[in-house]
Amino acid sequence: MTGGPPLTRAQIVDAAMQRAASGSLGRLTIRELADELDVTPMALYRHVRDKDDILEAVTDALLAEQGLPDPALPWPDYLAGLATGLRAVLREHPSTVAVFTRRPQMTTTARARLVAARDVLTRAGCSIDEATRRYAAVHTYTIGFCALEAGRRASATGDVELADDELDAAIAGFVSEEQFEFGLRALVAGLGSAPSL
Amino acid sequence: MTGGPPLTRAQIVDAAMQRAASGSLGRLTIRELADELDVTPMALYRHVRDKDDILEAVTDALLAEQGLPDPALPWPDYLAGLATGLRAVLREHPSTVAVFTRRPQMTTTARARLVAARDVLTRAGCSIDEATRRYAAVHTYTIGFCALEAGRRASATGDVELADDELDAAIAGFVSEEQFEFGLRALVAGLGSAPSL
DNA sequence: ACCTGAACACCGTTCAAGT
DNA sequence: ACCTGAACACCGTTCAAGT
Numbered sequence: 001m002t003g004g005p006p007l008t009r010a011q012i013v014d015a016a017m018q019r020a021a022s023g024s025l026g027r028l029t030i031r032e033l034a035d036e037l038d039v040t041p042m043a044l045y046r047h048v049r050d051k052d053d054i055l056e057a058v059t060d061a062l063l064a065e066q067g068l069p070d071p072a073l074p075w076p077d078y079l080a081g082l083a084t085g086l087r088a089v090l091r092e093h094p095s096t097v098a099v100f101t102r103r104p105q106m107t108t109t110a111r112a113r114l115v116a117a118r119d120v121l122t123r124a125g126c127s128i129d130e131a132t133r134r135y136a137a138v139h140t141y142t143i144g145f146c147a148l149e150a151g152r153r154a155s156a157t158g159d160v161e162l163a164d165d166e167l168d169a170a171i172a173g174f175v176s177e178e179q180f181e182f183g184l185r186a187l188v189a190g191l192g193s194a195p196s197l
Numbered sequence: 198m199t200g201g202p203p204l205t206r207a208q209i210v211d212a213a214m215q216r217a218a219s220g221s222l223g224r225l226t227i228r229e230l231a232d233e234l235d236v237t238p239m240a241l242y243r244h245v246r247d248k249d250d251i252l253e254a255v256t257d258a259l260l261a262e263q264g265l266p267d268p269a270l271p272w273p274d275y276l277a278g279l280a281t282g283l284r285a286v287l288r289e290h291p292s293t294v295a296v297f298t299r300r301p302q303m304t305t306t307a308r309a310r311l312v313a314a315r316d317v318l319t320r321a322g323c324s325i326d327e328a329t330r331r332y333a334a335v336h337t338y339t340i341g342f343c344a345l346e347a348g349r350r351a352s353a354t355g356d357v358e359l360a361d362d363e364l365d366a367a368i369a370g371f372v373s374e375e376q377f378e379f380g381l382r383a384l385v386a387g388l389g390s391a392p393s394l
Numbered sequence: 395a396c397c398t399g400a401a402c403a404c405c406g407t408t409c410a411a412g413t
Numbered sequence: 414a415c416c417t418g419a420a421c422a423c424c425g426t427t428c429a430a431g432t
C-alpha cells in the first residue's frame with residue numbers, strides 16, 4: 001500500500017458495518033479492522049477519535065435503518081414502536097448496548113427519535129417537558145431489558161445455565177419476549193394514567 | 198509468607214468489600230487484591246472461580262446491607278422501595294451494574310428479594326406469575342436507569358459534557374433523580390391499572 | 395492442599411519517525 | 414497530510430512446578 005487513495009472515515013465505518021452484518025460486532029478489533037482495510041492499526045486514528053467513535057457511528061446507522069413508527073399512531077403505540085425498534089438493534093447486536101450506557105447518545109438519529117416522539121406527544125396534549133419525560137422512561141426501560149438480555153445470551157453459551165428450582169427459573173424468565181411486552185405496556189399505560197402535562 | 202494460616206474466600210471478599218467502601222470497586226484488580234492479602238495473584242484462584250465470582254459476592258453483600266422495605270407497605274410502595282434499595286447500590290458502586298447484566302443473579306439476596314416481593318403481591322391478590330412479572334418489570338427499569346446513570350458519571354469526569362442545545366440538555370436529563378422517580382411511579386401505576394392476575 | 399513464578403495471549407493507544 | 418513500526422502499560426488467567 002504505497003500511495004493509494006487516502007483512507008476515509010466512511011470506509012472505516014463501512015468495514016465495521018460489515019462486521020455488524022455478519023453478527024460479530026462485539027469481537028471487532030482495531031487491528032482486524034485495519035487488516036481488512038489493508039492498513040496499519042494506527043492509520044485509523046487519523047480519521048476516528050477512538051474505537052468508541054466507530055461503534056457509535058455504526059450504532060447510529062443501525063438505528064437509522066429501523067426508521068420511525070407511523071406518526072398517525074396513538075402515542076402509546078408510537079412509544080412502544082420506538083422501543084421495539086431500539087430493541088431490534090440491541091438484540092441483534094448486543095455489543096451496542098454499551099454504546100448507549102457508556103455516554104449519552106446525541107447523534108442525529110437519537111435526536112430525530114426524541115423530536116419525533118415529542119411531536120406525537122405534544123399533539124396529544126403533553127407539554128414538551130412531559131413528552132421528554134415519557135420518552136426517557138420508555139428509553140430507560142428498553143435499555144434495561146436489553147442490557148439484561150444481552151448478558152444472558154453471552155453467558156448462556158458457556159455453561160448449561162440450568163434452572164435448579166422454580167425461583168431460578170423465574171429469574172431466568174425476566175428476559176422473555178412476553179416479559180418485554182408486559183413491562184413496556186405497563187409502563188406506557190402508567191404514563192397515561194396520571195396526566196401531569 | 199511461609200506457612201501462615203491459609204487464605205480463605207471470606208478474606209478475599211472482605212478485602213474487596215473494603216475497596217467498595219473506599220469507592221473504587223471498579224478499579225479493583227486481581228493483582229492489587231493479592232498484594233493487599235500478601236499473596237501471589239494466582240493464590241486467589243484456589244478460593245474463587247474468577248474475578249466475576251468476587252464481584253458477585255461483593256454485590257450480594259452490598260445488596261443485603263440495604264435490607265427490605267416494610268412488608269406492611271402497599272405493594273406499589275414496596276416495589277418502589279426495592280427499586281430504590283437496588284439503585285442505592287448501583288449508584289454508589291457503578292461497576293456492580295455489570296454484575297447484574299453479565300449473567301442472571303441468583304444469589305441468596307437476589308432470591309430473597311423476589312420471594313419478599315411475591316409475598317407482598319400475592320397478599321394483594323396477584324398470582325405467583327403475575328407477581329413475578331411485576332417484580333421483573335421494576336427490576337428491569339431500575340437496571341436500565343442505573344446503567345445509563347453509571348455511564349454518564351464515568352464519561353462526565355473527562356470532557357466538559359456541555360449541552361450545546363435544548364435537545365442535548367433534554368437527553369442529558371434522562372438520568373436525573375426526578376426522572377428516576379417519574380418512570381418508576383409510572384411503571385408501578387401501570388402495573389396496577391390492568392389487573393391480569 | 396496450598397502457593398509461587400513465569401509466561402501467554404491479547405488489548406487500545408502513545409510516540410517518534412518516515413515519506 | 415497521511416501512514417508506519419515499534420513499544421508501552423496494562424489485563425485476567427493457564428500451566429508446570431515447588432513445598
